[in-house]
Amino acid sequence: MQMIDLQAYLTKKQSMVNQWIEACFSQESRAEKITNAMQYAVSAGGKRVRPILCLAASESVGGNPSNLLPVACALELIHTYSLIHDDLPAMDDDVLRRGKATLHIEFDEATAILAGDALLTLAFQILSDPQYVTSENGQATLKVMHRVSVAAGYGGMINGQMLDMMSEGKKLNLNEIKVLHKKKTGALIEASVFSGALLGGANAKEMQALNTFASHIGLAFQVADDILNVIGDPVKMGKAVGTDIDRDKNTFPANMGIAESQVYARQLVEKALHAIESFDKKSEPLRAIARYIIERNR
Amino acid sequence: MQMIDLQAYLTKKQSMVNQWIEACFSQESRAEKITNAMQYAVSAGGKRVRPILCLAASESVGGNPSNLLPVACALELIHTYSLIHDDLPAMDDDVLRRGKATLHIEFDEATAILAGDALLTLAFQILSDPQYVTSENGQATLKVMHRVSVAAGYGGMINGQMLDMMSEGKKLNLNEIKVLHKKKTGALIEASVFSGALLGGANAKEMQALNTFASHIGLAFQVADDILNVIGDPVKMGKAVGTDIDRDKNTFPANMGIAESQVYARQLVEKALHAIESFDKKSEPLRAIARYIIERNR
Numbered sequence: 001m002q003m004i005d006l007q008a009y010l011t012k013k014q015s016m017v018n019q020w021i022e023a024c025f026s027q028e029s030r031a032e033k034i035t036n037a038m039q040y041a042v043s044a045g046g047k048r049v050r051p052i053l054c055l056a057a058s059e060s061v062g063g064n065p066s067n068l069l070p071v072a073c074a075l076e077l078i079h080t081y082s083l084i085h086d087d088l089p090a091m092d093d094d095v096l097r098r099g100k101a102t103l104h105i106e107f108d109e110a111t112a113i114l115a116g117d118a119l120l121t122l123a124f125q126i127l128s129d130p131q132y133v134t135s136e137n138g139q140a141t142l143k144v145m146h147r148v149s150v151a152a153g154y155g156g157m158i159n160g161q162m163l164d165m166m167s168e169g170k171k172l173n174l175n176e177i178k179v180l181h182k183k184k185t186g187a188l189i190e191a192s193v194f195s196g197a198l199l200g201g202a203n204a205k206e207m208q209a210l211n212t213f214a215s216h217i218g219l220a221f222q223v224a225d226d227i228l229n230v231i232g233d234p235v236k237m238g239k240a241v242g243t244d245i246d247r248d249k250n251t252f253p254a255n256m257g258i259a260e261s262q263v264y265a266r267q268l269v270e271k272a273l274h275a276i277e278s279f280d281k282k283s284e285p286l287r288a289i290a291r292y293i294i295e296r297n298r
Numbered sequence: 299m300q301m302i303d304l305q306a307y308l309t310k311k312q313s314m315v316n317q318w319i320e321a322c323f324s325q326e327s328r329a330e331k332i333t334n335a336m337q338y339a340v341s342a343g344g345k346r347v348r349p350i351l352c353l354a355a356s357e358s359v360g361g362n363p364s365n366l367l368p369v370a371c372a373l374e375l376i377h378t379y380s381l382i383h384d385d386l387p388a389m390d391d392d393v394l395r396r397g398k399a400t401l402h403i404e405f406d407e408a409t410a411i412l413a414g415d416a417l418l419t420l421a422f423q424i425l426s427d428p429q430y431v432t433s434e435n436g437q438a439t440l441k442v443m444h445r446v447s448v449a450a451g452y453g454g455m456i457n458g459q460m461l462d463m464m465s466e467g468k469k470l471n472l473n474e475i476k477v478l479h480k481k482k483t484g485a486l487i488e489a490s491v492f493s494g495a496l497l498g499g500a501n502a503k504e505m506q507a508l509n510t511f512a513s514h515i516g517l518a519f520q521v522a523d524d525i526l527n528v529i530g531d532p533v534k535m536g537k538a539v540g541t542d543i544d545r546d547k548n549t550f551p552a553n554m555g556i557a558e559s560q561v562y563a564r565q566l567v568e569k570a571l572h573a574i575e576s577f578d579k580k581s582e583p584l585r586a587i588a589r590y591i592i593e594r595n596r
Contacts, residue, residue: 032457032460034456090407110386110389113389113411114383115452117418120419121451124443125444128441130441142428145443150423153416153419154332154333154419155327158332
């Protein structure tokens, strides 16, 4: 098995994503409060897991990641919007995110709601931008938009956030916790891998393998997040820990304990890697990211 | 000039739109709180101005309106999401909309934020749905999505809402008021006419005429809305009146008085009608809607 320098890979891809997102906001538009707020949120330095998964999935089937940057960045904008709205006082009421004040604290609640709305809308503006959509990739782009909107919508991510809030203080069983997190986190991660795979030119067999891969790492990502919320370092993570226990959230550690959750996360990553074991060395970054998902400390 | 029975036309089109939107929500999904909230908001019986403009614009250039229903309804979902978020306590803090309690009053604030998010996302899900997008209309659909997302986004509708809030209590001049309303209301109305025209098969000359038409009625619509907020009947309108004055909003009546605003609205509609005067009788509904925009009482 060939190993890659994951840190170098992540740094390079994060930098590509960050530069592309920065360039979305023209000098002129930066004078506006709404644009300032959007920029504040997107430039807070997240891990860029979703866009990098999109790029790595594309590479794994021979796609050129630089063609995929607009789509990858659109996924990050959707993720960022969801964080802004989840952090609002009416929802999780969080004051710290990625090491900085949350948007409604730094600006105000109305601006945070609108900046979230604007990032979601900008994602679809980018996905349909005639600068990037050609007559060759038009139909595939429409498929990506549909998959992404389903994943982000009332049957996916938004549904997961509703379930999460409604189940605070209630005891869900393991299967219900899985359903909640498959929607809240898994759906957009799966859509990210799907988008990269489709636009990278995956054949049916590769697509099936990557869907299975994505389904497992989507869940593993959330299990790891839950674990970090208990045992993580708030300085490294840039946000408070222990908040899930305080809010009596339905997490994997709360259901099965920390040690068992760690075993479960490893099993999920093993299953994910198994799904793409026939892939060649172009999938090394994707494999490395799968391992990173449970080994990260933020 | 051939006159049409506008009330019959509006009733028929409203019913088409309402049925289509209702059918978006499967029996199964209605068990969910988020879907309930979305449905509550969309079934409150708005005038459906944007989807009807889209359909009538399409008809005016020989398009078949029934092919346009998904796009028309997506526009209404975007409009509804914007109302839900504008009504939130952090923004206009309204308790009545379309004669019913606003969404955050009927449900709760978190649900209202998420239902708005979900309606916006659903609009793009519908626009990219492979059920409606064919290989023939794929490229045009992408253009519609781009135009709609730009109109709804941080340079358009969301920007208008920011400007509206930020300018409460400040005195804008007439030109600044026009810019504010062109973004807040005009952009999505223009996008609605554009979408109908493009998918209806408008040629370049027709498109230019319809763009001019839309720009004038978009502004006329907002002037009429401002007038109704002063002299309208709250029972017919299904929402409170006098709220703009209470909040010291920058409206046309506040700037130029009621009588002058009424003259201005009529002039705008005349200009709109002038732009499409060479169109044949298929544009009668569109002409009638332009007149209705300033004659309506809700």
